[in-house]
Amino acid sequence: MSIWTRISDAISALTAGESLSAVFEKLRAAPDMSVAFTIAVIALGAKMAKADGQVTRDEVTAFKEVFHIAPKDEPQAARVFNLARQDVAGFEDYARSIKRMYGEDDAPLCDLMEGLFHIAMADGVYHPQENEFLRDVADAFGFDERRFVRIRAQFVPDAQRDPYDVLGVDATAPMDVVRAAWRRLVRETHPDQLTARGLPEEAIKLAQARLVAVNEAWEQITQERQSETA
Structure with missing residues (x-):
C-alpha cells in the first residue's frame, strides 16, 4: 500500500465537519508517522501559499522535490493541498x-x-x-528565536550568513562547544536517524541542504579561529 493510499484513507476517515487538523490528532499513535509528516508538510505548505497569496510553478515543483509524487498519486496530493487551503481552521490550529x-x-x-x-x-x-508565517509556526512548535534563526540560515541567503547561527551556538563559545554542536547536527542528519523520526524516504534528501550548511559553518569558524591564533 503506497503512502498516498494511506493518506487517502486518513483523509476519508474524517467525519463531516471535522477540520483537516483532526487528522494529526488521529495519527498521534500511528506506527507509520511518515503519513502524518507528509500530510503536515502539504497542509502547512498550502497555508503558507495562501498567506503568500499565490502558488507558483516553482512551489509546485518544490513539493515534488520533497515527495516523489507519481502522476497517478497527484490527485491525492492535490486533495490534501486543496483541503488545507479551503479549511476554515487557521494554520495555528494545524501547527499546535x-x-x-x-x-x-x-x-x-x-x-x-x-x-x-x-x-x-x-x-x-x-x-x-x-x-512571518514560518516564525509563527516555529512559535507554535515551541522553538526559540535561536532555533528558528538556525534553520532559516540553512536556506535563506542573507547578506551575511552567521556560521554561529547555523550551528546554534554563541560566537564566544569555546571551540569544544562549537565542535560538539557541529557533531550533534551531523549525527542528527544521518539517514538512519531521519528514517527513525518517520520521514518519508523521498523527504530525507532535504537533509542534504542542512548537512552542507552545517559543514560550511564549521569550516568557516575553524578557519577564522585558526587565523586569530596564527
Whole structure:
C-alpha cells in the first residue's frame, strides 16, 4: 500500500465537519508517522501559499522535490493541498495539533520546518509574509528565536550568513562547544536517524541542504579561529 493510499484513507476517515487538523490528532499513535509528516508538510505548505497569496510553478515543483509524487498519486496530493487551503481552521490550529502529535520529540518538527523553508525558497525569493508565517509556526512548535534563526540560515541567503547561527551556538563559545554542536547536527542528519523520526524516504534528501550548511559553518569558524591564533 503506497503512502498516498494511506493518506487517502486518513483523509476519508474524517467525519463531516471535522477540520483537516483532526487528522494529526488521529495519527498521534500511528506506527507509520511518515503519513502524518507528509500530510503536515502539504497542509502547512498550502497555508503558507495562501498567506503568500499565490502558488507558483516553482512551489509546485518544490513539493515534488520533497515527495516523489507519481502522476497517478497527484490527485491525492492535490486533495490534501486543496483541503488545507479551503479549511476554515487557521494554520495555528494545524501547527499546535502537529506539535501535540509528536509530543516531546521535536526533531521531526525541525525536519518539517526545513521542508517548509525549501518550499518557501523555491521561487528564489523569501517573502516577508513567508517569514512571518514560518516564525509563527516555529512559535507554535515551541522553538526559540535561536532555533528558528538556525534553520532559516540553512536556506535563506542573507547578506551575511552567521556560521554561529547555523550551528546554534554563541560566537564566544569555546571551540569544544562549537565542535560538539557541529557533531550533534551531523549525527542528527544521518539517514538512519531521519528514517527513525518517520520521514518519508523521498523527504530525507532535504537533509542534504542542512548537512552542507552545517559543514560550511564549521569550516568557516575553524578557519577564522585558526587565523586569530596564527
